[in-house]
Every structure is written in structure tokens, then in C-alpha cells.
Amino acid sequence: MERVALVGLGAIGAGYASRFVEAGIDLRVLADAGRRARYAGQPTIVNGRRYDFDFSDGSDGPADLAVVAVKRAALDEAIELLRPCVTGRTVVLSLLNGIDSEEVLAAAFPQATVLLAVSVGIDAVRENREVRFSSLGRIVFGEPANPGPHAEAVAETSDLLARAGIEAVVPQDMVHELWWKWLINVGVNQVSALIRAPYGVLQDRANPARAVMIAAQREVIGVANARGVRLDETDLDRWLDVLDTLGPQNYTSMAQDALAGRPTEVDSFAGTMVRLGAELGVDVPVNTVLYGLLKGAEAVQP
Structure with missing residues (x-):
């Protein structure tokens, strides 16, 4: 190769x-x-x-x-x-x-x-x-x-x-890893884009935005389980350990898009969560709100 x-x-x-x-x-x-x-x-x-x-x-x-x-x-x-x-x-x-x-x-x-x-x-x-x-x-x-x-x-x-x-x-269960990464994105990318903040804000245990990120990610666990993908709280903890290793002054790709006035990937994250939640009968209230706010923000982008 x-x-x-x-x-x-x-x-x-x-x-x-x-x-x-x-x-x-x-x-x-x-x-x-x-x-x-x-x-x-x-x-x-x-x-x-x-x-x-x-x-x-x-x-x-x-x-x-x-x-x-x-x-x-x-x-x-x-x-x-x-x-x-x-x-x-x-x-x-x-x-x-x-x-x-x-x-x-x-x-x-x-x-x-x-x-x-x-x-x-x-x-x-x-x-x-x-x-x-x-x-x-x-x-x-x-x-x-x-x-x-x-x-x-x-x-x-x-x-x-x-x-x-x-x-x-190369993990044994790559489907699990794919959904784990999606869990990460659904939380950190969307919340960081909404508040236009770097990783450091979400590394701060006292910042309320961190709780919103985690709540959005817990909804992914529910949707994943309904799809037969075994995510749980240990996967969330693994992500939080990774978060602490990232440069606090750096931004997610979605936050960079929001700051630059570019379209975001909200349809791939909250949009997909809302669709899957409806199909599987899983409530996703946090992602429903994130979807509305992020799409609304894009609509008024100068």
C-alpha cells in the first residue's frame, strides 16, 4: 500500500x-x-x-x-x-x-x-x-x-x-466505536457550536454547558441501546477522560463552522437523533432543543 x-x-x-x-x-x-x-x-x-x-x-x-x-x-x-x-x-x-x-x-x-x-x-x-x-x-x-x-x-x-x-x-467491535464517536459529537460539537466556545469551557466541571453536553450524550446511549448498540455510562466516562486531554483553547470543527458563519453538521447530529428517536420511540428532548436552536441560529446568520 x-x-x-x-x-x-x-x-x-x-x-x-x-x-x-x-x-x-x-x-x-x-x-x-x-x-x-x-x-x-x-x-x-x-x-x-x-x-x-x-x-x-x-x-x-x-x-x-x-x-x-x-x-x-x-x-x-x-x-x-x-x-x-x-x-x-x-x-x-x-x-x-x-x-x-x-x-x-x-x-x-x-x-x-x-x-x-x-x-x-x-x-x-x-x-x-x-x-x-x-x-x-x-x-x-x-x-x-x-x-x-x-x-x-x-x-x-x-x-x-x-x-x-x-x-x-483496530477494535474488536467497530460498530460500538462508531457510535461512541457519534455520542461525542452529538454532545461536544453541538453545545460548543451553540455557545461558540472552546474545549476549555466544557472541561470546566462547574460550567452549566457541560451538563447540557452530557445530557445530550445520555440520549445517544438510549437511542443506541434501542438500535441494539451497547453503549453505557462507561462510554460517557471514557469520553470525559478524552475531553480533559484536548487543548482548552481549541475549538470543535462545528464551533469553528459556527464562528465562521458556515453551515453546521446539526442535521447529522441532532437531526438524526430526532429522527431515530421518533422511529424507535425514544424521547430526545435535549437534542430536540439543540436542533431547534442551532437551525434557528443558522437561519439568522448574516
Whole structure:
């Protein structure tokens, strides 16, 4: 496994792209003509270092690994960019927030190996084309249950990430990990976006916003259990331990979007929670309120 194609050069994508380049791995960043022109005019800076990434429209050969690091609203565009370079030998990793992007990618690329994946513990922040982070966290990935029928592809992907200096973990129950990451996002991303605050505010045990975050996450536990996914309070405690390791001055990606006046991922979080709650007969009052407030805030965005 040698060639990597990455779509999405935001905070998370740029952070991981910098590691691939530093390790000498053949990386192409896929983008349309307009973005390629903008990137050429304003190179990406990661932790103070300039990176002149190799940009492509995807037509210059197959990729061994395709990393998708866009927001949910840009997934369809990312799929079209990836079409020329995804083959039967390609492994696809989606780092999108939410619980359904892998299904969409698997439907688009039935010939490829689409693994479940989440990025945990990364605190990258982007301002224009400058990205900074104190922690890249780790990528947790694999088949729904590991080891599975694509164990060789999982092992090769793990080796490539290790060569890039990216911590990778392959759990036995990846479905659990996917929902655990969604539990994190439903709480911290939405509350931080609503109050437009960095991690430090939610690390403060005395701040009322922390209680709202936790209440939203407890609702995820209820919905997960109704779907047959075994989340419980120990998963919430595990998240709170991770929260304490993040840079207190850094912001979630959703808070960054809110501050910049960009659309947020509320539909992937509270929107999905409200829909699943209705389908499963699980009350989700906190997420119902978060959905209304965040959608209302977007509607009056200048």
C-alpha cells in the first residue's frame, strides 16, 4: 500500500496530510479546479510549516488508500472526485462525523473495501489556510467486527498509518466505536457550536454547558441501546477522560463552522437523533432543543 488520495483539506484533513507528506508517502489531495487554484495561491500552513501538497482531479491513477475528510454536505462531491481512482484494490476510510457515511460510500464504491473509521482526540483548528493542533489523536477503524473477512486490508492500512506516524487502533467491535464517536459529537460539537466556545469551557466541571453536553450524550446511549448498540455510562466516562486531554483553547470543527458563519453538521447530529428517536420511540428532548436552536441560529446568520 503506497498511494494515498485524500479529499477534504480542512483542519482534520490537513493535519493527517502533513503526516503523510513528512513520512514520504505518495499523497494526492483531490479537489476541483476552483479549489486547486485557490490552494495554489494560498498554500496550507500546518503548525507553522508550509506544505505544498500535490493536487489532483483524481484522474492520475488508482489509490491504495482513499481518505475522506469532508463535511457531510460535501460527501457527494467527494465521491465524484474519488471515482477515477477507486478500484477493487482500494481501501476507503471515512473520517466524517455521523453514523452513515460508510453506507453511502459502500453504495458508491461496491468494488472497494470501505471500512468503518473515526478520528478521536484530534484538536486541530483551521483559520483560512493555516491549521494548528496540539494532538492528532488516533484513527480507530476496521470492519464491523474484527478480525473479519478483510483482515489483510485492515492490516495493510494499519501499517501505512504507522509509517505516517498516525496512531491507529483496530477494535474488536467497530460498530460500538462508531457510535461512541457519534455520542461525542452529538454532545461536544453541538453545545460548543451553540455557545461558540472552546474545549476549555466544557472541561470546566462547574460550567452549566457541560451538563447540557452530557445530557445530550445520555440520549445517544438510549437511542443506541434501542438500535441494539451497547453503549453505557462507561462510554460517557471514557469520553470525559478524552475531553480533559484536548487543548482548552481549541475549538470543535462545528464551533469553528459556527464562528465562521458556515453551515453546521446539526442535521447529522441532532437531526438524526430526532429522527431515530421518533422511529424507535425514544424521547430526545435535549437534542430536540439543540436542533431547534442551532437551525434557528443558522437561519439568522448574516
